[in-house]
């Protein structure tokens with residue numbers, strides 16, 4: 001069990017989402033989501049496909065303007081003061097393109113310089129991150145030639161280079177091999193132990209149950225349950241509780257033609 005134990009903090013929430021709403025072509029993707037992510041917590045966001053997780057995290061991190069509601073990082077309003085909020089944030093967005101004609105080393109260097117770090121610091125952190133994510137041997141390979149898992153790892157490394165206070169990671173373990181996933185978990189747990197806050201979206205309930213101390217279950221753009229992992233799962237496994245909250249498997253009777 002590598003679940004960290006957060007120490008309660010009296011300051012503002014690491015992430016405070018109030019009444020977020022977003023519609024695409026008149027269809028509500030996020031329908032009034034409010035969440036408080038305590039500082040120093042390892043927070044999981046789970047929900048079925050199309051639940052509104054990516055849309056919520058995009059609004060929370062300044063990538064997508066909400067139709068209504070607000071988001072604040074450590075008390076700084078993301079939409080009123082985006083530069084200050086983004087200094088505090090490390091973000092791994094889902095499906096946003098990287099500058100993939102750069103090598104892994106160049107991408108980290110670029111990300112560090114863009115964040116205003118001096119060259120010596122950037123060089124040191126780039127080396128440390130390539131090592132930690134097991135990408136040192138591919139430092140000079142173009143990101144466009146990386147595998148899906150390597151691309152995920154370099155994007156995650158780029159989100160860390162400026163030593164943010166709050167990490168918001170959309171599906172950080174997708175496509176990542178088990179050994180790399182274990183080292184990412186160790187990096188994130190260490191970050192939380194040192195006082196940082198991590199928010200991850202994931203479909204892997206077992207992972208969220210083991211790794212996170214808080215969780216929110218969302219479906220159809222709404223929060224169905226939120227709180228400590230132990231509180232939300234209420235004696236069951238998180239997966240059982242998730243299925244109970246979200247509804248059982250879809251109808252499969254129509255696929256009888258598939259049966260041999």
Ligand SMILES: Nc1ncnc2c1ncn2[C@@H]1O[C@H](COP(=O)(O)OP(=O)(O)OP(=O)(O)O)[C@@H](O)[C@H]1O
Nearest residue numbers: 024025028029047048049050051052053054055056
């Ligand atoms: N740019 C967009 N234009 C139109 N509809 C969108 C757009 N982005 C998201 N949606 C819709 O909003 C809803 C929520 O999508 P979102 O990507 O936030 O879900 P998710 O919970 O992250 O799903 P998944 O687990 O499959 O990644 C879906 O119905 C999706 O089709």
